[in-house]
Amino acid sequence: MAGNAQESIVEEDGSILAHAEEMVRAIKEGDEEQIKSMLEYISLAREGGLYNEVGKMARQLHDAMDTFCQETRIDELAEDAIPDARTRLRHVITLTQNSADRSLTAVENTLPKCDSLSGRIDELGKSWQNFKKREMSVEQFRELSTSLEVFFVEAEKETGDIRNGLNEIMMAQDFQDLTGQIITRVIELVEEVEGNLVDLVRLTGERLVNPYEKKEKTEKSGVEAEGPQVPGAASKTAVSGQDEVDDLLSSLGF
């Protein structure tokens, strides 16, 4: 179809020349009717060519957008994939929060048991020293003996509880596997969207301002919160850890 349009322009170019010559002749002869008629023909032919070109461009753009949409599943991305990714990331927050709470609860339940065990060991240890120094009556020794028996039973149970607490903390780390998989998928999605955006920018030509330049201009001045530095993408002015923070602060008189 585009080929036909091209031919018709060439064909008309030949007839345009004939009509132009006819118009020159008409001007010489002062034939106003004929001048008007020839002028009209030439301008119509010219407009026809222009419309053909615009039509061609519109079709090309339409085809390119069609192919773009088919190849990039842009609809699916906008309607499903992005909201889905949002949900997945929220889920990561939930999983990590649950894990942290579970671990902290286990720590809060386990620490008092450690404290109470260590308190009783301390007490029994003192009594035992008294016994060794023979500073103990028979009555006191019987008491120590009973206390020791009770302690052995309780210590057995409480070290079991501590062990369970530690196991609970270990099991609470199972979120890592799940969140790792979820985040990997989201990274893949982001890469796909990034590729599509680059294609779209290429498709619409150079009329667009470079998005990176634009972003730099709108960036706020002054000190803004940035969140944690990500390894491999850390800011050049970021410190590497607490030691550097301490050095910097001490250079400021802290």
Next chain:
Amino acid sequence: MNKEMKILIVDDFSTMRRIIKNLLRDLGYTNTQEADDGLTALPVLQGGGFDFLVTDWNMPGMQGIDLLKAVRADASLASLPVLMVTAEQKREQIVEAAEAGVNGYIVKPFTAQTLKEKIDKIFERIEAGS
């Protein structure tokens, strides 16, 4: 150092507040309260009775750095010791916090030992200064 001192912990993540609360309790400081950003923390501080503020930087609402500035600008709170515990670790940020009058700066992730050292140092300096 006064183990009974009243401490406000400000962080938007409850997990981090909980970790700091547990670490402080381990160090013997049991009198703690929590707030989830600067906007909620400031009225609590202005209510009075707090001896120490531990705050994050990056929070919705009012950020930690702005909370610090608001504290220093409030005559009744101006001398409150402030420890910043944050993932923000750019030099210009640390300098900004120092200029705003922070007493200590800890970057996340941190250890119980670091928290203890910084708190000890803050109160040693205050006692030496007074």
